[in-house]
Amino acid sequence: MSTYYFVGIKGTGMASLARLLKDQGHEVLGSDIEKETFTQAPLEAAGIKILPFNPDNLKPGMIVVQGNAFNDDHPEIVQAHAMGLTVQSYPATVEEQVRRYTSIGIAGAHGKTSTTGLLSHVLAKLAPTNYLIGDGVGRGVADAQFFVFEADEYRDHFLAYHPDYAIMTNVEFDHPDYFKDLVDVVDSFKAYSQQVKKAVFAWGEDPQLRQMTFDVPVYYYGTNDQDDFRAVNIQRTASGSAFDAYHQDQLIGHFNIHLYGQHSVLNALAVIALAYTEQLDMAVVAEVLQSFNGVKRRFSETDKGDIAIIDDYAHHPSEIKATLDAARQKYPDRELVAVFQPHTYSRLKAYLNDFGESLKKADQTYVTPVFGSIREQAGDISNQDLIDLIPNGHAIDQHTLDQLLQYHQAVVVFMGAGDIEKYEDQYEKLLG
Template sequence: MTKKSYYFVGIKGTGMASLARILNDQGNHVEGSDIEKKTFTQGPLERVGIKIHNFDPANLKDGMIVIQGNAFGDDQPEIKRAHEMGLTVLSYPEAVEEQVARYTSIGIAGAHGKTSTTGLLSHVLHAVAPTGYLIGDGVGHGEPDARFFVFEADEYRDHFLAYHPDYAIMTNIDFDHPDYFKDIDDVRASFEQYGKQVKKAVFAWGDDENLRKLKLDVPIYYYGTGDKDDFRAANIQRKPSGSTFDVYFRDKKLGTFTIHLYGEHSILNSLAVIAVSYMEKVDLEVIADELANFSGVKRRFSETDVADMKIIDDYAHHPSEIKATLDAARQKFPDRKIITVFQPHTYSRLAAYLDDFGKSLSRADKVFVTPIFGSIREHSGNVSRMDLEDRIPGSANIEMDSIKQLLDYHNAVIIFMGAGDIPKYEDAYKKLLAQR
């Protein structure tokens, strides 16, 4: 494969950072630009020798292929200069599609579960054959001679419509991104269009009524725990150490599998991975071994022990995700109090799901709500965090300067949940806890 020179505009974005690492691993020259503020994606890029510049059109050189981050328009000075120089400019989805077309590709789409399922599938397949993967938390890995490419296919602004993978996993269809989609029918239409671009087969969660409505040109295999599902988990045993279950493909038993992950959603994600692997004729014993030794992905139920407290960091920012995270916590820590510190992510999402947020968060023993994390996509809202607190019995608000109230809890589990800058609250609490 001919080596190329790539320049990323917005290289610190999670998807962009993942793709930059993939192209660098493949032996290409990679550099890019972004804001000066340090991000969690920056260190991994710099450690593999990828240079990060401040925005400046002078950074561009003849022969570069410019990859344009989703947050930047054609009026961005570097993008504008790239066009003036006659350089090839690819959008982020267009650049990912080049990887999709090169290998046996599996795109994971869904309102929830994309990152966890992508991480799990790439882990399993990497034990079988060289596998490249793009996970939406800034993690990417590329191999020039890969057999598989596993990637997150994000539905936001229909970005996934740029992709034509061999297989697709659809974890669920939910009304999210109310700043873009009109309603659930609008979301389903986009998923259906994406499914029509898949070359071989789609694997979809059988309990999702909107996934059941899809009309596609390739076979749809449904997975779940129901009799109508093609891939089915049965005899499920959920314990604090993890879950064990039998898997059937229609009437054929494929084996017994154990995962050291938690919550019903982890079983469903594993079923999707088993289904794809089975269709690609991956050895079932290898699948079982790799599922058993997978420990999870970043910001998805990531655990830390400080003093007598169990601290969990989780990206959950939608009612369904919150419900799944609390379900997992109850399974793993059945005898400990569960406290949640939740940061609402965007005014539009909070307004759209206010009652559902209240119901999901009420599953915790105690809930603290931080100020709303405002998005660059919106500047004000007609909803406040007090509206959420009113829907959660016994809840309270929390600020950076009132973190010390969490010190009242002992031998408990505290889950910091959100997609914004919630880690700063977690870090502040850990410092106070270490000094206690």
């Protein structure tokens, strides 16, 4: 067994991978900032030591995993090279796992974490399964058959992977700080698809995926007649969603999920398609699907008095639309209040009008100041530009959160990929 040292171990992907390697019997430790994150307690509970950044932490024989957020000039990385240690990226370390098992990489502008969590939950009940979920959860088991992981397109990280199967939930222009345009994104997904060994499962209503050519068989999933795997007779209620799944003209089974929104039906259908292709017991798949309750920061719910608080990672217009759609399904008769934190100035500028349209789905919308990235300048855009596009739009910050106390018997949805949790935590304290 090896000793792995993670530079930036509290990152969600890094924390997941650290926990997987620990489960496999390796010695694992790492460094990060001293500010507490939601990934910290699970790491420590797993017996993984977290240290402050310090080059003196490094010891001979360590394999150093370099987090995606850290450059080669980071003092620990400099020291690792000076000591002649093996230094490898997060994607390269994941690829070591990809090559060892029947691997399924989930890619897409949206839905990666939810689909990865759902597929991991299902496969782990049917066969020994390792997985990496983008909410900080990772698991390694002895004699694993499957490995399920998120394949993130940001900065082309997924081009390090050569999985057996790929699930592609959608292709949209995101990460404008890296990709030039939609064509650039499509080119990356195409390159990733060429590294898949067995088959691709792609959402049939995505125009980019429909136009893409693949070197391996492609199975489209969706709700239309031309899809290979179809969800029909969909019923969406306040208790969840139900549907019949077909492969071509053959009924696979009837499925119930305690999840909300049209996107959740599609995510479940992708999981069903993969399991069916691997000839797994569909009756067991149907049973296991019912026990999945979601992943962290994806439609996570808390009740506080007469308020239902929903926490979601949504930071792109399509994700906001899906989250509000899910909230409407579960709470059709309650006022829907959105609290949104724009994530990066470049993304806000690129999708300003789309953000406005998506947020109109709420009854009332509050927009916080922009959560900027260390990689960009503030630029010439602010949250007020977005507020001006929303009929019931309002500005909010940590000093004016008491505005939310006027709502009762309401659903308050906090959305964002920055530090929106601080607003949510403060609101909960105000509620008492």
